[in-house]
Amino acid sequence: MESKNVVVVQILDKKFEIFINSDEIQKKIESLAREINQEFNGQEVIFVAVLNGAFMFASDLMKCIDLKSEITFVKMSSYKGMESSGKVEELIGLKNNLRNKNIVIIEDIVDSGITMDKIIDLVQDQEPKQVKICTLLFKPDAFKGVNHPHYIGFSIPNAFVVGYGLDYDEKGRNLDAIYQIKE
Numbered sequence: 310m311e312s313k314n315v316v317v318v319q320i321l322d323k324k325f326e327i328f329i330n331s332d333e334i335q336k337k338i339e340s341l342a343r344e345i346n347q348e349f350n351g352q353e354v355i356f357v358a359v360l361n362g363a364f365m366f367a368s369d370l371m372k373c374i375d376l377k378s379e380i381t382f383v384k385m386s387s388y389k390g391m392e393s394s395g396k397v398e399e400l401i402g403l404k405n406n407l408r409n410k411n412i413v414i415i416e417d418i419v420d421s422g423i424t425m426d427k428i429i430d431l432v433q434d435q436e437p438k439q440v441k442i443c444t445l446l447f448k449p450d451a452f453k454g455v456n457h458p459h460y461i462g463f464s465i466p467n468a469f470v471v472g473y474g475l476d477y478d479e480k481g482r483n484l485d486a487i488y489q490i491k492e
């Protein structure tokens with residue numbers, strides 16, 4: 310069992326070192342929520358959280374949202390281990406009717422942007438009023454998508470990270486901080 314904010318963690322065959330601690334994450338989430346609360350002041354928002362990775366971020370973010378809101382979940386998959394397969398599969402679809410609604414998509418990380426482009430296509434099919442993307446992490450150097458995130462927690466270098474919902478082969482999601490692969 311990993312303890313809180315430890316400096317180095319071993320997950321399977323890899324070592325990871327502390328990169329963003331839990332206090333920094335929580336402070337950033339409060340400021341992202343303030344931005345969203347201000348921007349949608351007086352309006353209703355449907356949050357669409359992307360499983361599995363965004364579960365922890367979505368949970369902490371929603372506690373700071375004071376808008377009239379709903380949350381729903383989609384599950385996509387583009388990663389096997391540490392390398393993107395480049396293919397994205399839809400596993401769980403949208404249930405709500407999003408027509409004419411304000412949508413904020415909650416994602417743990419936007420890397421190549423392929424997953425987000427697919428999600429946006431599905432959401433746009435329902436003709437919402439507007440769609441915004443809120444991601445905790447963004448890798449600008451890896452990004453080759455069409456839909457750039459609107460709310461970004463941290464822009465990070467192009468290195469593999471785990472923790473706070475993000476996994477390495479499904480391990481490490483429970484860590485309360487974000488760890489970067491140790492070369």
Ligand code: IMP
Nearest residue numbers: 362388419420421422423424469470475
């Ligand atoms: P994209 O389609 O390349 O943008 O990848 C998006 C998905 O890949 C994210 O939702 C994550 O689940 C996963 N992913 C991308 N980069 C990382 C990483 O550094 N660590 C863990 N998962 C990642």
Ligand code: MG
Nearest residue numbers: 361362363417
């Ligand atoms: Mg994800």
